[in-house]
Amino acid sequence: xxxxxxxxxxxxxxxxxxxxxxxxxxxxxxxxxxxxxxxxxxxxxxxxxxxxxxxxxxxxxxxxxxxxxxxxxxxxxxxxxxxxxxxxxxxxxxxxxxxxxxxxxxxxxxxxxxxxxxxxxxxxxxxxxxxxxxxxx
Numbered sequence: 001x002x003x004x005x006x007x008x009x010x011x012x013x014x015x016x017x018x019x020x021x022x023x024x025x026x027x028x029x030x031x032x033x034x035x036x037x038x039x040x041x042x043x044x045x046x047x048x049x050x051x052x053x054x055x056x057x058x059x060x061x062x063x064x065x066x067x068x069x070x071x072x073x074x075x076x077x078x079x080x081x082x083x084x085x086x087x088x089x090x091x092x093x094x095x096x097x098x099x100x101x102x103x104x105x106x107x108x109x110x111x112x113x114x115x116x117x118x119x120x121x122x123x124x125x126x127x128x129x130x131x132x133x134x135x136x137x
Contacts, residue, residue: 034089034116036074037099039108042082048073051082052127058084058107059125065105068098074119082122089116 039058042051051073059071068087075082086107087098095113102111 035092035095035113036116037086037095038083038114039086039111040084055084055125071125073122076119
């Protein structure tokens with residue numbers, strides 16, 4: 001008779017439940033005394049739709065120029081004007097460097113850095129656009 005050789009089986013191992021240490025997600029904060037790079041300031045009485053259109057144009061141009069693909073709209077506190085900005089809030093030297101780059105690449109010939117005076121962020125491009133049919137008269 002042929003005897004079957006049995007190998008001893010390893011004891012059953014139950015997987016150990018491990019929990020990874022999860023670090024809380026911290027929102028990126030603007031630097032203290034944050035500065036913004038202004039690409040455009042809309043005239044008094046302009047509505048947010050006009051600001052959104054300018055922001056979309058600046059975003060498209062920034063991408064084509066290989067620059068920071070972030071364009072936002074803020075509403076100023078004093079006069080309630082809309083301003084279009086490039087990038088995120090930076091420290092003063094970072095904002096000055098980015099404004100210089102925006103002028104050099106002709107994204108905005110008069111781009112400049114301005115201290116964020118507690119302006120209200122209204123949104124970040126791209127904004128929805130109104131589509132009108134070419135055949136519509």
